[in-house]
Amino acid sequence: MPAAGLKIAKWALALSYCLWIAVAEADLSHHFEFLYIDANEGSASGGHAAIKFDRQVFHFQHIQPGLLRLYRNDAAAFEFAYGYQENRNIYGHRIDVSDDFFQALRDAFSRRLLIQNQQLSLLQALHNDQVLVSGLQNLGSAxxxxxxxxxxxxxxxxxxxxxxxxxxxxxxxxxxxxxxxxxxxxxxxxxxxxxxxxxxxxxxxxxxxxxxxxxxxxxxxxxxxxxxxxxxxxxxxxxxxxxxxxxxxxxxxxxxxxxxxxxxxxxxxxxxxxxxxxxxxxxxxxxxxxxxxxxxxxxxxxxxxxxxxxxxxxxxxxxxxxxxxxxxxxxxxxxxxxxxxxxxxxxxxxxxxxxxxxxxxxxxxxxxxxxxxxxxxxxxxxxxxxxxxxxxxxxxxxxxxxxxxxxxxxxxxELIGLPLPASELARFQNSVTQQIETYQSQLQALYGYNLLSRNCVTEIFRVINQTVAGISATAEESPNQLSQRLLGGHLDERGLNMIPFVAYAQIADTYRLSASFQRAPYREQQRQLRYRQMPQWQVDLQESNTLSSTIYNWNREDAAFLFFTQDQIWPRPLLGSFNLAIAGGQGLYGFFSWPWDDGDNLRKGLKGIVVSLPELLFFNIRKGSFPGLLPEARIYLPEVF
Known part of the structure; x- marks a missing residue:
């Protein structure tokens, strides 16, 4: 789970798990949702994907050391974190399926989550053994x-x-x-x-x-x-x-x-x-x-x-x-x-x-x-x-x-020494070290992250197709035929489907949809509210930059920038050049301030350069974020169908 975007939502939900902060959805006919979250500065800057079952969202996230881990989150918290705090557009397709397949697919994601959690817990237990034995061998400095x-x-x-x-x-x-x-x-x-x-x-x-x-x-x-x-x-x-x-x-x-x-x-x-x-x-x-x-x-x-x-x-x-x-x-x-x-x-x-x-x-x-x-x-x-x-x-x-x-x-x-021979502790430590190396390589083979072949999108399709294949093994239909009947078509996890927005478009052309929607991000919702109070040209001018904006306040999560470029396309290269200059200035300042800020400004300057360069080619990534927002007791996100 992205730390920058979800940490306040996690904090708020931790104190309010006693409240069910979302409206229960009607369950007359089952459907699941494929969610595409567009790009912004920060984690998942190239976009993100998730799959939603009722009020649960499953999504894959890159973790160290180079693994792709499955997470399950409350849907309201997930959508608030990405749509409000990270200020991203959330696009979705609703795919109608039978009750049996809905349950089978949700169970497949839940089973993978629980098994992976158990496997990672075992790896952590091996690391704990290694640390303890090392401490028992060196009690004075443990x-x-x-x-x-x-x-x-x-x-x-x-x-x-x-x-x-x-x-x-x-x-x-x-x-x-x-x-x-x-x-x-x-x-x-x-x-x-x-x-x-x-x-x-x-x-x-x-x-x-x-x-x-x-x-x-x-x-x-x-x-x-x-x-x-x-x-x-x-x-x-x-x-x-x-x-x-x-x-x-x-x-x-x-x-x-x-x-x-x-x-x-x-x-x-x-x-x-x-x-x-x-x-x-x-x-x-x-x-x-x-x-x-x-x-x-x-x-x-x-x-x-x-x-x-x-x-x-x-x-x-x-x-x-x-x-x-x-x-x-x-x-x-x-x-x-x-x-x-x-x-x-x-x-x-x-x-x-x-x-x-x-x-x-x-x-x-x-x-x-x-x-x-x-x-x-x-x-x-x-x-x-x-x-x-x-x-x-x-x-x-x-x-x-x-x-x-x-x-x-x-x-x-303090550690208490055990009456064990030093040779036995050393033998156990060597054994645990070998097991960690072996188990990490096994986990890497199974869950290793790869930007082009195993990412947040490919794994969603992989689990869907494996579920279909499992059902097909006990039926008389081939996986492709069964996918056609259950989903409306088949999508492979390979090829260009590994790109979130391409996968989103492919689903629209292949799967059986009941609806598609877009949830506007926080800043856009606030702009729409201001249109009701002021002339549109005045709002657009005031909210076009970070200096006069009444919606956005710079925060320590974002690199420094001047203009919002997602609102306009043709002026984007010119506005992006100003943002690029400011990012370069922050990076230069960070080079000299590195000794006392641990390289924070240097990292942000480099990050600002990376997200400003696409603006010169009419492509927008940065949209500004609002990590200080807290959710309401109940969250409603407006949808545009």
Whole structure:
């Protein structure tokens, strides 16, 4: 998924997944849509393609190291990101098909997505094994192991054979955890926690890397799911996290102050019914945590940590009368970029977040019992609202940290050495290194990206044709005949069909269409609105350049330019020459500013040159982008049929 165009849509959807932000489409007769997204500066600058089934969009994206990965996104988020934030025209064909073929085709894309995700997860597990074994061989210089959920209580952790956070040595004890520890003692005996911890420590110390087990990884050419055992790194991490969770419980630690958020405004004060709803949820959570201590799952330490932190937050809510939740934002030190909301867009973003929080808080007024999913929605939307609700007296842009779909604030845990011979660790590391090389080459053969033969368009046709061929194998019709009956014709994934706009035209001539449409991009919609308020010539003149435009404000995602060239064809080479000069100037400035801006202006200048040159030949790529926009609670994109 393109980071520049979709990061705000992802942020907005992460906090509002409790809302279904699109209008449900009528399902009287099934059809799928082929979407062509035209060019713009940034990712997929040559255009993009996707296939849409109801409210799900599947599309292929180039990822490192040179693979073509399938993604599935909510249709409203996808269209908002490309049509609004990236300001691209979205063209579509609707292809009528039978219910059976619609289901078969959607299942084919879903199956490929899930299998590919499993394969890439296996590759990541091999990399994790490699990093862990390297750390175990060099404990003195090994990087810490991040343990998710532990960051709500600690910043650093080192496990020991006995309880490593001594009871009574901390003043920030939690009554909720004290109560939970007492209930566990009553349920299972006073020696239960100590015995359980010793068992976990012994399990951790007995871990051994399984060279033979890791050498029998599944082939990525498999078209079915394969059961896989936890990797060595995952087993190690789970046991370390289980130890940390028990240590936090034994010490009755309160969550770190900065890991809890509260909305103290009077408008968000809880009433008696909402308070009772949260207390009922707390009672069920408390009982679930006692049961969790007998769980057979290997990673029970994570839900224990999250549950304990939530217990404390719920008690803080009850005491104050205002909602307290866990902070669901990522750390500023994460590699993921924060979303920057410009000063002019802060009020709209705040209003949007308030709407989402109000919708999620509706669970507290519902007669239905509050479950974990509903509480998570409240927690997530409250995190976003608090980020936007910070005082902004200096009228600067706000930085929004990415949100997590589950509470996962990590803490750094030192590696604990294992009683393994150095030769065994070295042998395992060599084995894992060979497996990574082999598996990467297998994945490259299956999913390797190639601009001309395997890209976002060719793979859509490939999956369609493979689905038809699979059905044909059990029928008496040839694939071409069956494609003719099911789709209206056959399109090969080779040749000029690898170009998005060519594929779009070929579909119109070949497949059985019920409609074709165009969704105007954000800037064009705003121009049309201004035509109702001002003479057209005045709007065209004002919006022809970035200096006088009232719609577009330059943002850090775009290279510097002066004129919009998509509105006019014949003056395009002249206007493009000005844009080219400005891009060259930015690149020249970037050459000298490279030492202190890490080459940012140089990269943007070069990018500006690349997208300005086609304008000299009457071809437009750059259209300007609007990454600061946030979606409405419900999105309607106008269509022109």
């Amino acid at each position: 990087p810490p192991q991040p343990l998710k959920g532990l960051g709500y209580f600690l910043t650093q952790y080192r496990a020991a054979a006995a309880f490593s956070i001594e009871d009574g040595k901390h003043s920030n004890t939690s009554q909720a955890l004290d109560q939970l520890r007492g209930a566990i003692d009553n349920a299972y005996g006073e020696d239960f926690l100590a015995a359980k911890r010793m068992q976990i420590w012994q399990t951790l110390q007995a871990l051994k890397p399984d060279v033979a087990g890791n050498s029998t990884i599944s082939e990525p050419t498999d078209t079915h799911f394969t059961a896989t055992n936890n990797s060595f790194a995952e087993q190690y991490r789970n046991q370390l996290l289980n130890l940390a969770a028990l240590d936090v419980l034994q010490a009755r630690l309160s969550p770190r102050t900065e890991s809890l958020l509260q909305i103290p405004e009077a408008a968000f004060k809880l009433n008696a019914a909402q308070h009772n709803k949260l207390q009922d949820f707390r009672q069920r959570l408390f009982a679930d945590l006692i049961t969790l201590m007998r769980s057979r799952r290997s990673d029970w330490g994570y839900p224990l940590l999250v549950g304990m932190a939530r217990l404390h937050a719920l008690d803080h809510t009850a005491a104050s009368g205002y909602l307290s939740v866990l902070d669901r934002s990522r750390s500023e030190s994460d590699d993921l970029q924060a979303t920057i909301i410009d000063e002019d867009n802060v009020p709209a973003a705040l209003q949007y977040s308030q709407q989402v929080f109000a919708a999620a808080s509706g669970h507290l007024d519902s007669p239905a019992a509050l479950d974990e999913l509903a509480y998570s929605e409240i927690e997530l939307s409250a995190t976003a609202l608090v980020q936007l609700h910070r005082p902004n007296a200096d009228r600067q842009a706000l930085k929004l940290l990415p949100l997590t779909t589950t509470p996962s604030r990590p803490a750094a845990a």
